[in-house]
Amino acid sequence: TYPMWVDGLPQYKQEAPKTPPNIILHYVPFKTAWDWLILILTGYTAIMVPWNLTFRNVPGDDSTLYVLFTDSIVDVIFFVDIVLNFHTTFVGPKGEVISDAKIIRINYLKGWFIIDLLSCLPYDVFNAFKPESSQNQISQLFSFLKVVRLLRIGRVTRKIDQYFEYMAASLLLMILSFVLLAHFLACIWYYIGIFDLNNGIKHGWIPRLLLDFDVAKGSCNQQPNNITFIQQSIRSQTNLAYITALYYTLSLITSIGFGNVSATTFYEKLVSILFMLIGASVIRDCSESIRWRATFAGPLGPSEGRATPNTLTAVSPKHSNRGCNQSLKKCSMYATRSRYHDMMASVKDFVKTHSVPKDLAERVIDYVTSTWAITKGIDTAKVLNYCPKDMKADLCIHLNRMVFNEHSAFRLASDGCLRALAVNFNIIHTAPGDLIFHQGESIDQLCFVVSGTLEVIQDDEIVAIL
Structure with a gap:
């Protein structure tokens, strides 16, 4: 049996990001199943496009109509995928879920839209209605443009690691x-x-x-x-x-x-x-x-986190690993995968050994996953300890620049004061629904909200949003 005070603890529930009515979360079961369908059809395209260009480009072939019908269905599905991509959330560089429709569309237009559009055009249909006067030239042009569909392989390979771990x-x-x-x-x-x-x-x-x-x-x-x-x-x-x-x-x-x-x-x-x-x-x-x-x-850590994290001090730095050669880069990549694998294995073993309730276990795993997506497995404190005192202070000033620039409390502080404060700041990442402070607790730290929102609750009512 659990102690009586356990019943008084707030129940944790994963909080899905609030999205507009026409926006789809990128991790919902429907979108996952749809991504698998696109993956399978991309494999079909990768096989059939060169086959049709070389072996089926024969006049009077009985299979031409069947291939045309099948490719037309694939083109329609790829076109629907383009529409869905204009209404699907994605994870930003800081680990947050981007659900703003305008940002989603701009990001897609700047990314894979052109390739996706060229790959879903019905070239066989265009070729079927070509003018007889320019039959050979247009037929060769449309046959060559089919190769553009193979560019979708590049997009699929970016998602392969999420499934083949x-x-x-x-x-x-x-x-x-x-x-x-x-x-x-x-x-x-x-x-x-x-x-x-x-x-x-x-x-x-x-x-x-x-x-x-x-x-x-x-x-x-x-x-x-x-x-x-x-x-x-x-x-x-x-x-x-x-x-x-x-x-x-x-x-x-x-x-x-x-x-x-x-x-x-x-x-x-x-x-x-x-x-x-x-x-x-x-x-x-x-x-x-x-x-x-x-x-x-070991498996590759996911590049996308589901939860929308809150950061209470400063965001973690971007990490750029510039290896001396390709072998060193691969060594670093697989070493990072191994660390993630060991960490997740330890978390899952802990959950299983101590019979942690399902809701709490999902909370822990989701927190660890989203934290890894933000930090990329980099121990900021360990990196800072490599540096001398003066360099460490400069790095801490840079890491906490958003706190110093956006809060009026530090507006009149001297450089020496900011450097002394910066080295004592800690980065805290919290999951949605986590309680930072309980009413009546003694406070031994002061928090600044850098990203995300913080709710102040009193008597089960939200009295402020920071």
């Missing part, structure tokens, strides 16, 4: 990214083969593939001098051509080539050289990433 999931994501790269290169390899055929080159990898295929079947129907026959044959063997191209690119970028599919023409050799350079670079990055993940295994 642990090492196993990160490695799975790395493998999928590698396969996606091989898919892109396979489409390029097939396009090079078709390009050589259109230029009358008969000794490329596509004619040799068809010849080997006919020999394996025991037939000799191949007509090596007939370019039209080769083009028609490869169109009927699309799956074989794609699998062969994917097999070649995977064996090339992984340096496991067997030579049964090789480059013979000028453009095939040129592209193969580029593929090998890309493969070497990707394998190097993957090896370093795996090594650092194995050394500093």
Whole structure:
């Protein structure tokens, strides 16, 4: 049983930021499910755009109508996503939830709006209604503009870390990214083969593939001098051509080539050289990433906090880690992830060991998460202790500049007085609904509100808002 005085404690409830009627919180279940849908459709786009440009750009193909219908649905969903982004909150640089409609729209217009707009335009529909007089030029233009849809991958990768936190999931994501790269290169390899055929080159990898295929079947129907026959044959063997191209690119970028599919023409050799350079670079990055993940295994702290924090002294400084090289930057990144992982594991173990009630446990976890989002895991006091006394005072003056500039109590204070006060200031971050002082308590500190609001409650009524 709990003591009698526990019943008198105020019940903590997470306070959701108050938003206008047409604004959606970015962490509600609907928005989370919607982000997953956009993630899946972006993966579909990343696969189908290069496929359609290379393998399905054939007049009279029966699948053209199906692809057009599917892509139109995807375009509509992407357009709806643009509308939602104009009405979705985001987390500001200080960890606060931005719910002002004007600020949200300006931030989105300055950010990903142009890319999102270009990626959702129905290029296939435009291409279907092109004038016959300029059929080839406009068709090629719209086919090229489809590649713009791949720019959405850059936006999705910024949110991937929120869902793929642990090492196993990160490695799975790395493998999928590698396969996606091989898919892109396979489409390029097939396009090079078709390009050589259109230029009358008969000794490329596509004619040799068809010849080997006919020999394996025991037939000799191949007509090596007939370019039209080769083009028609490869169109009927699309799956074989794609699998062969994917097999070649995977064996090339992984340096496991067997030579049964090789480059013979000028453009095939040129592209193969580029593929090998890309493969070497990707394998190097993957090896370093795996090594650092194995050394500093742990989840990445979320970049967005849900609660709107109050800061009672001064905001924490922005941290800029300028490593000497890429390896040091990765080391610092994974070390930070490891610290966050250890901290959250300790908090969850504490909650589980002491059977903390669910509401209070959510309060603790939300507070730790939002605090980490603001401080980025930086111990300000530890950094200040590295500095000599005079430099420490200068830094404290800078950290608490908002207090000194905005409050009239310090207007006439001398520089020496401000320096002496600044080194004794502490930064306090509070969660929504927390009680700073109880009525009747002795006060041993003086607080200044820098960001957020503070309610003064007397007899269960709000008498002032600071």
